Amino acid sequence: MSDLIPIGQRAKEASVALSKMMQGEKNRILTECANALMDMQTDILEVNARDVAAAREKGVKDSLIDRLLLTPERLKAMADGLLEITALQDPIGEVLSMKVRPNGLTIGQKVVPFGVVGIIYESRPNVTADAFGLCFKTGNAVILRGGSDAIHSNCAIVKALRNALRKNGCTPDAVQLIEDTSREIVVEFMRMNRYIDVLIPRGGAGLIKTVVENSTVPVIETGTGNCHIYVDEFADFPMALSIIENAKTQRLGVCNACESLVVHEKISREFLPLLMERLLAKGVEVRADERACRISSACVPATEEDYATEYLDRILSLKIVDSIDEAIAHINYYNTKHSEAIITKSYENALKFLNEIDAAAVYVNASTRFTDGYEFGFGAEIGISTQKLHARGPMGLKALTTTKYIILGNGQIRE
Secondary structure (H helix, E strand, C coil): CCCHHHHHHHHHHHHHHHHCCCHHHHHHHHHHHHHHHHHCHHHHHHHHHHHHHHHHHCCCCHHHHHHHCCCHHHHHHHHHHHHHHHCCCCCCCCEEEEEECCCCCEEEEEEEECCEEEEEECCCCHHHHHHHHHHHHCCCEEEEECCHHHHHHHHHHHHHHHHHHHHCCCCHHHEEECCCCCHHHHHHHCCCCCCCCEEEEECCHHHHHHHHHHCCCCECCECCCCEEEEECCCCCHHHHHHHHHHHHHCCCCCCCCEEEEEEEHHHHHHHHHHHHHHHHHCCCEEEECHHHHHHCCCCEECCHHHHHCCCCCCEEEEEEECCHHHHHHHHHHHCCCCEEEEECCCHHHHHHHHHHCCCCEEEECCCHHHCCCCCCCCCCCCCEECCCCCCCEECCCHHHEEEEEEEECCCCCCC
């Protein structure tokens, strides 16, 4: 028997117990789990340093090292995320609708957990705690399979969580980590539809494509982020420069970072020199079309591939357009349906952009970096869905639930 079968069986059993827990009990245990992370801070940071050192030896680029790195501040943020989840209303048990049919049957919909959630993710050890917290609050057991680069960090975090669950009278199998980091185990994990109700991949395009194409478990696709900012002809320049700098350079290795700029031709000669000065000061390379290269010799000629690339690095693509319609067409063609922004003082153009851009999150005069469960008030996120069925955008508690119909009768039979 595969080593994954017992894990699946234990998760199924745990999900039954979790589905019966009341909100107060969940919140109490989540608080204890947050405390456990802080109590084990020294151990967690020590093993994380081993993961980071190993990644550096392999030549992993700095932007991806940043995703792997834990600091005291980041560990506290993980614990605070669990506490934030306790403050959120538990959606489980909510009755969404109730209506009486002509035959006297009362039919309603009730919010229930999925059951067992599987998550395959790369690099980010904070996902381990976030995923557990959201799944636990919604009565779901979770099976985690992180990347080999963060294995020691993930093991330490899960150990802290399981110890806290056990000490507080809850099954530790509410969260399980697959410690085998081989590719073969991932393939097997994706085929565990007997035990897993939904599978969520978080990582690069290769991982997500593999899961979507090979899983027999229903998948919620969390996509890569080729995020655009369009600087309209009516843009406020200081605002645009500030937003672009933040969206690109605040954190390079995240899916909501800006990867591509689109600039209106009417302002390009005045705006591009200011933009290049700002970006070059941050060490950002701009790969641009021919018109932009003629305006600024600091630009590097772009290829077709550049416009479709999520760099996760100090690189941006740039395209000059003649109209907002061309901007929207360019963005909708190359984007990954994640997060897109327009900088403009025109209400008409802002509304047009909001209505016509096809993405999970569309911004007016704000950084794409806000596409995040914490920033959206969810406490944390299980991922950012770029698909259109079940969930879209940052996925909080409600995205980890489904519904069932409840029907109340008094003896009705169908004629």
